[in-house]
Each structure stands twice: as structure tokens, then as C-alpha cells.
Amino acid sequence: MSLYREIVELAKRRGFFWPSYEIYGGVGGLYDLGPLGALLKQRIMEKWRRWFIQKHQHMVVEIETPVIMPSRVLEASGHVESFTDPIVECRSCHRMFRADHVVEDAVGVKTEGLTPEQLTRIIREKNVRCPACGGELGVVRVFNLLFRTQIGPYKGNVGYLRPEAAQGMFVSFKRVFESMRGRLPLGIGQIGRVARNEISPRQGMIRLREFTIMEVEFFFDPEEDYRGMIRGFEGEKLRILSAEDRAQGREEPREYTLQEALDQGVVIHPLLGYWMVVARRFVEELGVPYENQFFEEKLPEERAHYASQTFDQLVKVERWGWVEVSGHAYRGDYDLSRHMKFSGQDLTVFKPYPEPRIVRRKRIVANKQAIGRRFRSKSPQILRELASMDPARVEEALKKDGYVVVAGEKLSKEHVYVEEVEEKVAGKRFIPHVVEPSFGAERLVYVTLEYAYRRKEGRTVLSLPRDLAPLQAAVFPLVSNVAGIVGEARRIRDKLVDAGLYVFYDESGAIGRRYARADEIGVPVSITVDHRTLEDGTVTLRDRDTWRQVRLPSSRVVEAVKRFVWENASIEELGEPVEG
RNA sequence: GCGGCGGUCGUCUAGCCUGGACUAGGACGCCGGCCUGCCAAGCCGGAGGUCCCGGGUUCAAAUCCCGGCCGCCGCACCA
Numbered sequence: 001m002s003l004y005r006e007i008v009e010l011a012k013r014r015g016f017f018w019p020s021y022e023i024y025g026g027v028g029g030l031y032d033l034g035p036l037g038a039l040l041k042q043r044i045m046e047k048w049r050r051w052f053i054q055k056h057q058h059m060v061v062e063i064e065t066p067v068i069m070p071s072r073v074l075e076a077s078g079h080v081e082s083f084t085d086p087i088v089e090c091r092s093c094h095r096m097f098r099a100d101h102v103v104e105d106a107v108g109v110k111t112e113g114l115t116p117e118q119l120t121r122i123i124r125e126k127n128v129r130c131p132a133c134g135g136e137l138g139v140v141r142v143f144n145l146l147f148r149t150q151i152g153p154y155k156g157n158v159g160y161l162r163p164e165a166a167q168g169m170f171v172s173f174k175r176v177f178e179s180m181r182g183r184l185p186l187g188i189g190q191i192g193r194v195a196r197n198e199i200s201p202r203q204g205m206i207r208l209r210e211f212t213i214m215e216v217e218f219f220f221d222p223e224e225d226y227r228g229m230i231r232g233f234e235g236e237k238l239r240i241l242s243a244e245d246r247a248q249g250r251e252e253p254r255e256y257t258l259q260e261a262l263d264q265g266v267v268i269h270p271l272l273g274y275w276m277v278v279a280r281r282f283v284e285e286l287g288v289p290y291e292n293q294f295f296e297e298k299l300p301e302e303r304a305h306y307a308s309q310t311f312d313q314l315v316k317v318e319r320w321g322w323v324e325v326s327g328h329a330y331r332g333d334y335d336l337s338r339h340m341k342f343s344g345q346d347l348t349v350f351k352p353y354p355e356p357r358i359v360r361r362k363r364i365v366a367n368k369q370a371i372g373r374r375f376r377s378k379s380p381q382i383l384r385e386l387a388s389m390d391p392a393r394v395e396e397a398l399k400k401d402g403y404v405v406v407a408g409e410k411l412s413k414e415h416v417y418v419e420e421v422e423e424k425v426a427g428k429r430f431i432p433h434v435v436e437p438s439f440g441a442e443r444l445v446y447v448t449l450e451y452a453y454r455r456k457e458g459r460t461v462l463s464l465p466r467d468l469a470p471l472q473a474a475v476f477p478l479v480s481n482v483a484g485i486v487g488e489a490r491r492i493r494d495k496l497v498d499a500g501l502y503v504f505y506d507e508s509g510a511i512g513r514r515y516a517r518a519d520e521i522g523v524p525v526s527i528t529v530d531h532r533t534l535e536d537g538t539v540t541l542r543d544r545d546t547w548r549q550v551r552l553p554s555s556r557v558v559e560a561v562k563r564f565v566w567e568n569a570s571i572e573e574l575g576e577p578v579e580g
Numbered sequence: 581g582c583g584g585c586g587g588u589c590g591u592c593u594a595g596c597c598u599g600g601a602c603u604a605g606g607a608c609g610c611c612g613g614c615c616u617g618c619c620a621a622g623c624c625g626g627a628g629g630u631c632c633c634g635g636g637u638u639c640a641a642a643u644c645c646c647g648g649c650c651g652c653c654g655c656a657c658c659a
Contacts, residue, residue: 009591009592010591012590012591013590013591013609019650019651022632022650024633024649025632025633025648025649025650026632026649026650026651027649027650028649028650028651087581087656089581089582143581143657145657145658164659194659196657196658196659198657198658199581199656199657200581200656200657201658202651202652202653203652204651206659207658207659208659211659213659214659215659304658312658312659313659323659324658324659325659326659327658327659438659439659440658440659441659442659443659444659457619458620459619459620476618478616478617478618479615479616479617480616481614481615481616508610508611508612509620509621510615510616510618510619510620510621510622511616511617511618511619512618512619512620512621513619513620513621514619514620515618515619515620516619516620517620519619520620528618530617530618531617532617540618542618542619547619549618578618
């Protein structure tokens with residue numbers, strides 16, 4: 001059986017995940033997380049929080065925004081338009097094509113903004129055939145990956161389920177920015193569910209129609225030098241396959257330090273690179289070694305509509321080769337600009353200079369009275385155009401010709417002149433730029449399971465990083481027919497539960513079987529109460545990965561488990577070795 | 581969405597081609613009991629299956645035919 005199949009089998013059997021709505025035949029792209037899967041995902045989310053929010057709490061905060069979005073927001077973001085592709089199917093070979101691409105290639109016309117009906121007409125009129133087999137093409141249809149719904153009882157009130165959490169952060173940027181007392185850089189993070197109506201989801205947990213996204217929108221001043229922020233990170237390594245390398249047919253990533261990647265222009269902004277380093281380390285902590293991950297730059301035509309540079313963080317899995325677990329996009333000011341335009345709200349940021357600056361600049365001064373007398377009803381138009389002209393050029397024209405042409409009229413020095421003024425400028429207004437690291441949580445659940453999966457002496461061991469284990473400790477009575485032993489085991493279980501831990505307790509079957517069951521679901525440490533416990537109060541602690549055991553007083557078990565699980569202490573530090 | 585292959589106890593599977601003694605068999609797992617001084621041990625007992633769903637052919641369908649759903653593999657989109 002393949003590794004993938006073994007994991008899927010384990011997942012179903014022990015309760016990590018399975019297809020949703022199974023009793024009704026299932027629905028593609030939807031998965032349930034079982035008791036262990038839900039815990040594992042929570043631990044992964046917690047780790048993400050630690051890396052992306054908690055460690056950066058001086059500049060990154062977490063919010064929560066709705067899944068349902070009014071259509072206006074996604075019109076502004078470009079998703080209503082750009083998450084939609086016109087597709088056409090060949091009637092004979094049944095291949096699918098992007099209708100606009102087929103038409104552009106065959107007829108050589110621009111298709112931007114054409115409706116499916118118009119595209120269909122062009123196909124009919126120009127007799128555009130299937131590029132693969134020459135067959136007849138069908139009717140152009142549109143598919144949109146957005147799930148559409150209706151908000152309230154009014155049909156016209158269209159809403160969508162969000163395809164990414166990002167828009168919630170952009171829309172609420174101003175409020176968060178203000179509540180964070182107007183500081184930049186500012187990261188706004190969110191963990192939330194999103195939905196994309198994939199045409200053909202497959203690949204189990206890797207490609208879902210509904211999933212949890214974990215993303216940060218990191219807002220900053222595009223003119224500021226952020227190289228200081230990556231101090232201490234310059235030497236961090238990243239494996240990157242650049243778009244340039246890809247265009248030349250290269251398939252292997254190159255290794256760069258962060259500094260090199262920036263110096264060579266492979267990564268266009270220090271902050272983009274900074275979060276890529278954080279992402280690499282976070283994924284390493286899920287159990288994926290450095291050499292099994294790299295960043296692939298998207299080619300221009302592969303990028304989302306909002307991005308000017310994008311990297312996918314790829315992780316190697318047995319079944320599908322390299323799969324994306326995160327995306328790192330330089331979104332520029334695209335989103336905030338669009339929301340300014342669509343909402344009419346000012347989303348710019350004011351940034352005071354350390355000291356007000358005296359700026360000398362040229363200014364066009366119009367003599368409105370003279371213009372009004374001379375040009376009468378045309379003067380409003382002249383004044384409007386004048387306001388948007390470049391002072392330097394006006395000055396030059398006046399100097400050279402003695403007049404300047406505005407709205408088809410010659411204006412002389414009596415109508416307009418240019419003067420130099422000194423102005424005090426306290427700061428500047430600008431639209432922040434954004435870099436975005438964005439993770440899919442369920443993919444990480446699968447990846448984490450795959451990297452933890454081991455076979456040892458014919459048994460399955462889930463060697464999950466200890467702090468990710470759904471259940472942190474197992475407690476067993478060595479035998480189940482001695483009341484004292486069972487009683488003490490139950491007491492220890494209760495103490496661990498009271499300490500806030502999730503405990504696997506089992507008194508059925510033989511001890512070896514119970515260890516095997518605990519190993520299989522990744523419980524990092526097992527505590528066994530035996531006959532000696534009744535004599536001297538000590539119990540054994542067993543390491544899931546090495547199967548080594550130590551003995552220590554049961555009064556110290558809670559502390560020992562915590563040190564083992566959260567502080568990664570070795571088993572030997574926690575007690576006296578057990579012989580044998 | 582199309583093409584190819586597949587869907588049988590919790591899991592993995594036998595049976596399907598060549599319809600009927602299939603009351604659908606096995607292994608593992610699960611539950612209970614006994615036993616057990618540390619790694620899936622032993623003994624006894626038990627529960628568990630609308631053979632993916634719907635329709636058709638037939639005296640008779642897990643088995644043949646049609647449609648649907650789901651999964652895997654290829655073509656287009658993506659965290």
C-alpha cells in the first residue's frame with residue numbers, strides 16, 4: 001500500500017479525517033476532521049499563531065471577519081471578475097479551453113471585457129475550431145469559483161462566501177490601523193474558513209472546496225527602507241526557483257541567503273523575504289525538513305490579478321510530488337486602492353516626518369479675473385486643466401513662447417504665472433503596500449501526518465512533533481486485574497487531566513498492544529503503573545520514538561510530561577533509566 | 581466537465597469475467613471474560629455488511645445493462 005493510502009486508512013480508522021456526508025454518498029472536496037484531526041489542526045493553528053502573531057505582537061494583530069461578503073467587496077477586490085473564466089468545450093474530443101485564449105489565438109482580436117455570448121458569436125462567425133483536434137466548439141460558459149448566496153430575503157442582495165480571508169483585513173484596515181494607534185508596519189492576521197467552488201477537487205485533503213486559511217496582510221510604507229527589519233535574518237537560507245530560472249527550463253531551486261536573494265533581485269522586497277523565512281521555519285517545525293521544501297516563483301501569467309510577485313512554498317509529499325502549502329504575494333497597494341475607489345473612503349495613511357520639512361516647490365498661479373474676462377464660458381475648463389498641469393512645463397512654455405496652450409487657448413503671463421513657494425510639510429499621505437503570507441491549514445494537517453508517519457518493527461508510529469500531538473500523554477496500568485495498580489493509574493490520569501492535558505487512558509488488552517495503540521496516534525509519552533509503584537510510588541515513562549523508559553516518582557509525572565512535551569526534554573533527563 | 585479504472589463489515593480484502601448452494605468468506609481492528617511483572621502475546625465468547633445510490637434485464641443480481649454519487653489517474657484552475 002502506498003504511504004498516502006496508509007495514512008488515509010489510518011486517518012479514517014483512528015479519527016483524523018474522512019470525506020464529509022459519507023452516508024449520503026459524499027460530496028467532493030469536503031472533509032470532516034475527526035476527534036484527533038480536529039485537535040491536530042488546532043495545534044497547527046496554535047503554532048502558526050505563535051510564529052506569525054505572538055512572536056510579532058509588537059506589529060501584528062489577529063482579527064476575525066465574516067465568511068459572508070456583500071458582492072460589492074468582491075467586485076472591488078476583483079474576484080467577481082477575475083475569479084471567473086470563460087470556458088468552452090470541444091464537442092468531439094471534450095477538452096476544455098479558456099474561450100478567450102482560443103479566440104485570441106485564432107482570430108487575433110482582443111477579448112478583454114467580452115461576454116460569453118460575444119465570444120460564442122465570434123467562434124461561430126469566424127469558425128474557430130478546437131485547437132487540439134479541430135472539432136466543433138460548444139457554447140462558451142462562465143465558471144466562477146465563488147460560492148454565491150443571497151443576504152436576507154431580497155433577491156438583488158447578492159453575497160458570496162469569501163475565497164480568501166484577506167479582503168476582511170483590507171476592508172477593516174482603517175479601523176485596525178487606528179485602534180493600533182496609527183503605526184506602520186502593521187500586520188493583520190486571520191484564521192478563518194474560506195470556500196472556493198473548485199471545478200474538480202481531488203487529492204483528498206489537499207484540494208478542498210471549503211478550508212481554513214491562515215494569513216497575514218502586512219502593511220508598510222513602500223518608500224521606507226525595511227532592510228533593518230531583517231537584521232539577524234540576512235543569513236537565513238531559502239531554496240528558491242525563480243521565474244527567470246523557470247523560464248529557462250530550470251527545475252531545481254537554488255539556495256540563497258535572504259541577503260543574496262534580495263541583492264540579486266530574486267525577491268523584490270525585504271518584507272516578502274522576511275515572511276518567507278518565517279514560513280520556512282514554521283513548516284520545519286511541523287516536521288518538514290529544509291531540503292523537502294522550496295519556494296517557487298509564479299510566472300507572470302500564473303499570478304493572481306492582484307500580485308506583482310508571488311512565491312508558492314512547496315513541500316514534497318509522496319503522492320503528488322511538490323504541493324503548495326503557502327503563497328507569498330506582493331500585493332502592492334492594489335487592494336486598498338480598489339476599496340478606496342469602490343467605497344469612496346479614504347484609506348490612505350498619514351505619516352508624520354520626524355521633523356516638519358520645508359519644501360520649495362513651484363506653483364501655478366492663475367489670474368482668475370483676467371482669465372474670466374478674456375475666455376468667458378470657457379474659463380472653468382481652463383482652470384480645471386491648469387490645476388492638473390506640471391508647473392515646470394508651464395513655466396518653460398511661458399519663458400520660451402510667452403504663452404502656454406490650455407484647452408486650445410493661448411494664455412499669456414497676464415493670465416497665468418509660476419511662482420516658487422516654501423511649504424512646511426508635516427508628513428505624507430500614502431496607500432500602504434502589502435505583502436501576504438497565506439497558508440492552507442488542512443494541507444498542513446496532511447503534510448504533518450505524512451512527515452510523522454513511520455513504521456517501526458512492523459508497527460505504525462506517528463512521530464509528530466511533541467507539541468503537535470493531539471493527545472499528550474498515555475496512562476496505563478501494567479495489568480488490569482490488580483485493583484491497586486488500576487486505581488493509581490486512574491489517579492495519575494486525573495492529575496494530568498486537571499493539569500490541562502489531553503490524556504489517552506487504556507486498560508484493555510496487554511501492555512504491548514496499548515503502547516502500540518498510543519504510538520499509532522502519536523502520543524509522545526506513556527506512563528505505566530506497575531507493581532513497584534505500589535511499593536515505592538514510582539512509575540515508568542516511555543518515549544514514543546525511542547521506546548526507552550525511565551522511572552520517576554509519580555508525584556513528578558505532571559511536571560515531567562510538561563517538560564517532555566512543551567520543552568522537548570529528553571526522556572533521560574526525567575528519571576532513572578529502566579534496565580532491559 | 582470529459583476519458584480510463586474503481587467502490588463488498590470499522591479497516592484491508594476474497595467473490596464479479598462465466599448470474600443460482602453467498603444465510604456474502606477471511607484477516608486485522610473493536611467489545612466482553614479469563615490470563616498476563618513492559619512492547620500488536622495466549623485462550624474463550626461476541627457485535628458488526630441497505631455488497632455506494634437509483635433504475636432495468638432475469639424465475640433469480642454483489643455479479644449483466646443504464647443513470648447518478650464518490651474516489652484514483654490524465655486535460656484546465658488553485659492554499
